Amino acid sequence: MENHTVIAERHAHHHHGGMDGFHDYTEAVNAYRKTFPDKQQVLEQTPDPAVREMLLHLQEMGVETVFDRFDSQQPQCPFGIAGVCCKNCYMGPCKITKKCPRGVCGADADVIVARNMLRAAAAGAAAHGARGRESMLALKKAGEGTLDLPIEGEAKIRAVCDIYGIDTEGKSINRLAAEVADILLEDLSRTVPGAHLTLTSFAPKERQEVWAALDILPISVYHEVFEGLHRTSTGTDGDWRNIMQQFLRVGLAFAWTSCLGSSIAMDSLYGLPKRSRSKMNLGALKKGFVNIAVHGHSPLLVSEIVRTGQSEAFQEKAKAAGANGIQFYGICCSGLSAMYRYGGVIPLSNAVGSELVLGTGALDLWVADVQDVFPSIMEVAKCFKTTVVTTSDSARLPGAEHYAFDHHHSNLEEIHGLAVKIVTRGIESFQARREVPVFIPKYEVEAEIGFSAEFAAEHFGGLETIAEALKDGRILGIVNLVGCSNPRIIYEKAVAEVADVLLKNNVLILTNGCASFPLMKLGYCSVKALEQTGEGLRNFLTDVPPVWQMGECLDNARASALFSGVAAKSGHAIKDLPYAFVSPEWSNEKGICASLAFRLLGMNSYHSVYAPTQGSEKVSKFLEHGTKELLGSEMIVDVDHMALAERIVNDLKEKRKALGWDS
Numbered sequence: 001m002e003n004h005t006v007i008a009e010r011h012a013h014h015h016h017g018g019m020d021g022f023h024d025y026t027e028a029v030n031a032y033r034k035t036f037p038d039k040q041q042v043l044e045q046t047p048d049p050a051v052r053e054m055l056l057h058l059q060e061m062g063v064e065t066v067f068d069r070f071d072s073q074q075p076q077c078p079f080g081i082a083g084v085c086c087k088n089c090y091m092g093p094c095k096i097t098k099k100c101p102r103g104v105c106g107a108d109a110d111v112i113v114a115r116n117m118l119r120a121a122a123a124g125a126a127a128h129g130a131r132g133r134e135s136m137l138a139l140k141k142a143g144e145g146t147l148d149l150p151i152e153g154e155a156k157i158r159a160v161c162d163i164y165g166i167d168t169e170g171k172s173i174n175r176l177a178a179e180v181a182d183i184l185l186e187d188l189s190r191t192v193p194g195a196h197l198t199l200t201s202f203a204p205k206e207r208q209e210v211w212a213a214l215d216i217l218p219i220s221v222y223h224e225v226f227e228g229l230h231r232t233s234t235g236t237d238g239d240w241r242n243i244m245q246q247f248l249r250v251g252l253a254f255a256w257t258s259c260l261g262s263s264i265a266m267d268s269l270y271g272l273p274k275r276s277r278s279k280m281n282l283g284a285l286k287k288g289f290v291n292i293a294v295h296g297h298s299p300l301l302v303s304e305i306v307r308t309g310q311s312e313a314f315q316e317k318a319k320a321a322g323a324n325g326i327q328f329y330g331i332c333c334s335g336l337s338a339m340y341r342y343g344g345v346i347p348l349s350n351a352v353g354s355e356l357v358l359g360t361g362a363l364d365l366w367v368a369d370v371q372d373v374f375p376s377i378m379e380v381a382k383c384f385k386t387t388v389v390t391t392s393d394s395a396r397l398p399g400a401e402h403y404a405f406d407h408h409h410s411n412l413e414e415i416h417g418l419a420v421k422i423v424t425r426g427i428e429s430f431q432a433r434r435e436v437p438v439f440i441p442k443y444e445v446e447a448e449i450g451f452s453a454e455f456a457a458e459h460f461g462g463l464e465t466i467a468e469a470l471k472d473g474r475i476l477g478i479v480n481l482v483g484c485s486n487p488r489i490i491y492e493k494a495v496a497e498v499a500d501v502l503l504k505n506n507v508l509i510l511t512n513g514c515a516s517f518p519l520m521k522l523g524y525c526s527v528k529a530l531e532q533t534g535e536g537l538r539n540f541l542t543d544v545p546p547v548w549q550m551g552e553c554l555d556n557a558r559a560s561a562l563f564s565g566v567a568a569k570s571g572h573a574i575k576d577l578p579y580a581f582v583s584p585e586w587s588n589e590k591g592i593c594a595s596l597a598f599r600l601l602g603m604n605s606y607h608s609v610y611a612p613t614q615g616s617e618k619v620s621k622f623l624e625h626g627t628k629e630l631l632g633s634e635m636i637v638d639v640d641h642m643a644l645a646e647r648i649v650n651d652l653k654e655k656r657k658a659l660g661w662d663s
Contacts (some may be wrong), residue, residue, distance in 0.1 A: 022101040023109060023617040025082045032610060033075055035639045036488050039067040046491045047522055050282045050441040054356035057439050063383055065355045066374065070487040083113040084615030089234040096615060105235060113616035114240035115232040117592070117623070118247045122228035124593035125254040128554060129188060129221045130394065131298045131370055132262025136184045137409055138300050139265045143178030147412050149304075151177050152271040160264055163201050177268055184261045190220035198264075199256040204564060206573050207601060211252060214630060216245060218253035225250065244622055248600065255560075255597035263557035266299055266337070273340035273450035273551060275459075281521040283444030284346045285362045288324045290430040292423070294338055294345075295331035295354060295377075296369030297552065301391050301405065302334045304419040305367060306342045314423055321427050322434075331357060332372050333513060333552030340450045340551055347447075350514035352485040355380045361438045365426035370395045371590075372484065372514075385436050387429040389422055401425065447520035448527070451510075451548035453561040459544065463562075467569040471661055474536035476506040476578065477652035478566070480559040480598065481547075483583030483591055484514040486609050492518035494584035494608050494641035499524055501645035502582075503546050506534035507652065510562065513553030515585065525549045556594055560601065575602025575632035578655040580648055584608040584641050595635065602632040606648050608641045 037045075043055055058065055079085040084096040086103050094103030094112075102108050107115075141147035151157070154173050161168050161176055164183060168176060187198045196218055200208065211217050218224045228250050231237035237246075285291065292309060294302045308314055309326045318326045330339050330347040331354050338345040349357045351372035358366065358380040366381060366388045378399050381388045388400040393407045403421050405411055411418075457463050469475045479502060485491060495515045502509055503524075511519050519525055524547040530538045533546045550558040567574045581598035583591060586609055595605040613620040624635045636651075638644040656662045 022096075022098050023615070024098060025084070025615045026078065028614050029078045029081050032081065032614070032639065033078075036074070037490050038071050038074075042067050042487075042491050045493055047493055047496045048281070048443070048518060050443040050521070051353065051356060051491060053441040054282070054359055058356065058359045061359075061383070063355075063359055063380055064376070066352055066376070067487060067491070069376070079615070081610075081612060082615030083116050083612035083619075084109050086112045086115070088115065088232060107238065110240040110616045110618045111238055111243070113613050113619045114243040114247070116612065117619065118228050118243050118250065119232050120589040120592050121247050121250040121254070121596065122225040124589035124591070125221055125250050125258045126225050127371055127590050128254065128258035128262060128593070129225075132258055132265060132554070133185070133188060134298055134300050134405070134409065135262060135265035135269060136181050136188065138412060139269050140178050140181035140185065141412055142269065143174045143176070143181060145174065147415070149269065149415070151269060153268040156264070156267040156272055160268070164197065165201070180268060181265065184257070184265055187220055187257045187261055189222045191223060193219050196220065196253075196256060198261050199252065202260060203256065204567070204574060204601075210631065211600070214245070214248070216248040216252060218249050218256075221253040221257045224253040240616070240619060241622075244619065248596070251593060251596035251600050254593040255600060258593070259554060259597060260557040260560070263554050266554070270299065270303060270341050272452055272454055275448065275450045275455055276340070276343065277446050278339055278449055279346050279444055280348075280447045281444045282348060282357065282360060282440055283442045284348070285329070285360060285440045286324075286327050287362065287438060287440070289327040290318045290321070290323045290325070290365070290426050291327050291329065291363050292365045292367060292426045293329045293331050293348070293357065293363050294334045294367045296334040296373055296392075296395070297332065297371045297554070298369040298392060299334065299337045299341075301415060301418060302338050302367070302369065303341065304415050305422055306338050306345060308416070308419040309423045309426070310342065310344065317424075318427050318430070321431050323427070323430055326423070326426065329357075329363070333554065334369055336513070336516070336552040347517065347520065350485055350517040352487070352491065352514070353517070358384060358386060360440050361436045362440055364429040364433060365389065365422070367391060367422060368395065368397065368400070372588075373397070385433040387425055389425060391418070391422070443521075445521055445523050445526070447525040447549065448545050449520075449525065449549045451550050452558045453565050456562060457565070462569070463565040464569040467566050469540045470566065470578065471570065473656075473662065474506065474540040475508050476534075476536070476649070477580065477655070478508045478510065478563065478578070479580040479582050479648065480510045480556065480563075481519070481582045482511055482513050482515045482553065482556065482559075482594065483586040484588055486585045486587035488587075489585055489608055489639070489641070492585075495519065496522055496524075498582060498584055498641055498645040498648075499547065500532065501642065501649065503529070503533045503537070505649045506537040507649070508537060509547040510550055510559045511547055512550045512555040512559065515583070516549050519547050520549060553590065553594070556597070560598070563601070563603070572659065573602065576655065576659060578652040579603045580652065581605040582648060584644065599627055599631055599633040599635065604633050604651060605635050606644055607635070607637045608639050608644055610637050610639075611635075
């Protein structure tokens, strides 16, 4: 069967008009732009008082933040919002309007919007995959003995070997680690077509059959990203449906290697997280310490920096320099992965709030690796004499010091020496900036962290216990509430208020990455938050928070493991269960991929930010509702996040009704 034809036929009802038809998107875009808040609205409505204090403090000092720049950019380009601008060749750039419904090459809005979405998905898959590769390489080298790093995830490695079918008899943990790494690297970079081993080993069989029928099984991340860029290049693929088929392929490559494969490598190196507690928010900043923030997404060098800085030798060096010791803080995902693996790393903010953290003046050293590190942090750091260090050849900042792995990762074995240099710079920076005034809002809270499917199975005596609670209604549904922040909606408000509605309705919430910061610092990741839930969820959890912080954004893999595990115990497919992926404030290419990954599993995704597809009615319909027949899932967007929350609850109830679970 010609599988592309299958997709085309199933979406024939989306075809309106001929090739020269024009869908007028201007009214929709103009209405959407009117929903964007300005900085004053953020000040009035953001739920975290520490954010409000820092915004006012920096405003008084004349320090610019992301919210000032968002205001300055208004009105944002309608062609970009609608996805109808094309810069893929140099006969343009072209934009699609009623006057000119085709680009110079003849591409219409449908093709241009589809191309832009595919390129965004390719970038998202590359982003997670590139930093995951670093962990895969480190696992391989540690296993082979050429990199002096302890392999702390023996239990994870043995469990993965069992799933992969690797013979473990008589093999050392180092040898097994190297064999796992080889599989992960092969799935990342395979060029000769063959089975994607992680997908075929871990994905539900029901889903594999669906994906095979649609001909969207990936070869490797490298190949699908390579092919995505190829078919969107000048004069190549001119069929929007075929482009969107590759979009789905990239989504699978992202899910099973960029996300799960990278997660396997990290957990094999560093072990699984354990349930623990951490102080949270700006009030946890400590005066008198060498304060070091780690910011970004790559755990390899960060882990060694934290180990080095927490050693007795370096704590004594800090004291000899006049400090009380060395304290580490987390910004974005590097901070989250360090937080749940090493006690005493205090998470402070997601990426959008990084300038506010720098604006306290309390940080001596800012260690930036890759992704979600905005160039603007250099200006704020300069104002407060904070030393900024970059640690990746992929991500340099003008004016920052650079101590990093090289492009070829040929100096991985120098990891300890690099960590020593960086921590030493923190002590030196502390000594050089003692006169800098410090402003710390007095807001802090304790959050529980370190949740996973493995924790749930152990704590509740097996995932069947959760499956039973889901069936009998003590748990109405389970959602993964994640995503980066976006100034198009009030900072962190949607995440918090959606959580309120879900908890009241007995929905168990999983979270990770940037969205987990407001949930942690506003008290949702605490047993005390059970007071906000319905009676059923409260009685089931008893001594466990109703929001489970599972780590960084890569740890969406932990959420999918829980979804899959509970589904297996319930005897139902994921697509039929009361599950949802919720990302109200998503803001980048990785967010497109994350949403797509869960929809490919058959779960609806819910958002308060539109994808840039409004310029094409066909692509918009395909992305939002056209996957219902193909995958069993839809993408629901509502800029009113409270209405979105109620829609989520109602859809979960409909799923339950279809299963016959509610009388």
